Amino acid sequence: MPRPNRSEERKTELTPVLARAFADLGYRSATTAALAEACGLRENQLYRLWPSKKAMFLATLDYLYELETRWWDEHLSAAAADPSGAAAAAQRILEEEGKRRGETGLHRIIFAGLSESDDPEISAAVTAMYHRFHKFIANVLRRSAKARGGDLPDHAAPPNLAAWSLIALATFSNIAREFDLFPLATQRKLMAQVGSSLAGLNAHETPSD
Amino acid sequence: MPRPNRSEERKTELTPVLARAFADLGYRSATTAALAEACGLRENQLYRLWPSKKAMFLATLDYLYELETRWWDEHLSAAAADPSGAAAAAQRILEEEGKRRGETGLHRIIFAGLSESDDPEISAAVTAMYHRFHKFIANVLRRSAKARGGDLPDHAAPPNLAAWSLIALATFSNIAREFDLFPLATQRKLMAQVGSSLAGLNAHETPSD
DNA sequence: TTATTATGTAAGTATCCACTAACACCAATC
């Protein structure tokens, strides 16, 4: 007899909006009032969908992680079919990643998570996300190395280490953007040039500059 | 006739205590009450030394930056006198840096600054600190390259880029520690192995593992 | 129609926290 419960649909509709708000404002400044306004609702209504602000935050973290891995999946499967070789394709991906400039806001949200690291739930969520992401990247690197014959150049790090290094570069790259630490061109080079060196992609070719 | 003003001395005495508190608690949880207690004072008295909590935070940022560069200065001048060569010495420093595990708490404080990045003063302070640090590291790398004949191996990044990469590794290394992302050994390798590859230190030698 | 639950609106509460006001005491110089 009652009217149907559309909570789940509304949540999936609203999560991107929350994500945008958290990314734009940061955890602290994203007050529940601000979040509600961004959603075109009252605070009250938000609390009928999620039990707390923290739950809203964790929902956005999940959502953005999905978005991010989907992006990589798409680009990587395109790269796998690339006739010019895995190395060149991977390098191209790194360049694109450098160009993206963190438009999803995932990193801004991770920073927010960082400063809330005393909260065990948030800390666990951030940790899990990094681990899943690392596994993902390390696998890609392993496959890429195998495709190229299995021998990494001397200076290249093993996939595990290289994956963490790439994640480090990407994370810092976003810090740099946040604070305008260096120009966009430098940021791109950081991913494309340093990144591919780490991954052992430019073993037998010298980067142009 | 009044008794002498010891504000400056007290400030320099208290800044390390504040730094410890900010690093342990983070910006948000480091309430003025907590800061005062850590100092063995009343909130009131803190406010007689600094005009605001933000000012206290900026003071600790300055202090920790000084501490950090002093550490590097000492180790680098020792390395300059090292008979076994600049490259080996630099690599040893990277190993030590990996071992330090951010005991000063500088990075935790930077995370705090990150999430307060909407505050222009704090943002400016963090930016300035990164820039000064980058200049410092890039210079070291340039000198080191020159000492080794001026020719960097193909895979090594130019000093500017390499310096940012090293800073990225160090920053992320501290994120990793905060969240226990990977074991200590990995953390050390990240600095020692990947770091020296980036700096072009292991051009003609293969790292042992 | 009617019972029942989702949805909308308005106001409120409880708590935390940066920052302040008021007052007593003490130490140093004249």
Add this chain to the structure above:
DNA sequence: GATTGGTGTTAGTGGATACTTACATAATAA
């Protein structure tokens, strides 16, 4: 020893904000 400002102690205050309560209305299925 008197004056002056540093120091200690207690108690606030004002504002922000996560979360709640109460109630009206709308939509669904019996």
